[in-house]
Amino acid sequence: MLNKTRIAVMVSGGGTNLQAIIDAQKNGIIKSGEIVLVVSNKKDAFALERAKNNGIKSYLMTSEEDLIATLKDERIDLVVLAGFLKILGSDFIKAFENRIINIHPSLIPSFCGKGAYGLHVHEKALEYGVKVTGATVHFVNEIPDGGRIIAQKAVEIHEGDTPETLQKRVMEQAEWILLPQAVEDISLKIAKGEL
Numbered sequence: 001m002l003n004k005t006r007i008a009v010m011v012s013g014g015g016t017n018l019q020a021i022i023d024a025q026k027n028g029i030i031k032s033g034e035i036v037l038v039v040s041n042k043k044d045a046f047a048l049e050r051a052k053n054n055g056i057k058s059y060l061m062t063s064e065e066d067l068i069a070t071l072k073d074e075r076i077d078l079v080v081l082a083g084f085l086k087i088l089g090s091d092f093i094k095a096f097e098n099r100i101i102n103i104h105p106s107l108i109p110s111f112c113g114k115g116a117y118g119l120h121v122h123e124k125a126l127e128y129g130v131k132v133t134g135a136t137v138h139f140v141n142e143i144p145d146g147g148r149i150i151a152q153k154a155v156e157i158h159e160g161d162t163p164e165t166l167q168k169r170v171m172e173q174a175e176w177i178l179l180p181q182a183v184e185d186i187s188l189k190i191a192k193g194e195l
């Protein structure tokens, strides 16, 4: 039996993507990895409640230096940014090179980069008038939303969509499916020593 990949999930808000990963772990979609830590940069993030309700240890981030030390102490193999809305510095990225993945709520390279997060991404898609959007899981490097793409899923935009209705559809039809599957795929590669 392979050792499970030790996962830290980083969050800033509601944590519906964290919940999707927790649920996938419970129902066996994620079997090669285990969430051992939830990290938040916001003390009132509802995602922290989700961690608590599921018996997962959590950590409130103070500085990147402390965060690196904490993740090393916990022997974290994979860092999953699941609605983590702060841009990480180069020390952190270097310390976990090829071991950080992120979910972004558009089809990269559209509507991404600095300032494109959360509802703003859907506002930009509606403003531009595209008919299809979606979600992307990618590796994190020093360019915001610029790392290698792991998986993408398209979602249709409907007449009369608001940023809120579009966000909900992108989450339900893309993010909550794509992210857990990518977490399993990458966890398996790490467990097998392929990454």
Ligand code: GAR
Residues within 6 Å of the ligand: 011, 012, 013, 014, 015, 016, 017, 018, 047, 082, 083, 084, 085, 103, 104, 105, 116, 117, 118, 121, 171, 175
């Ligand atoms: C999600 O839509 C996620 O893709 C997005 O923030 C939301 C967090 O929701 N992330 C970004 O925009 C990153 N640039 P959640 O806290 O309910 O998972």
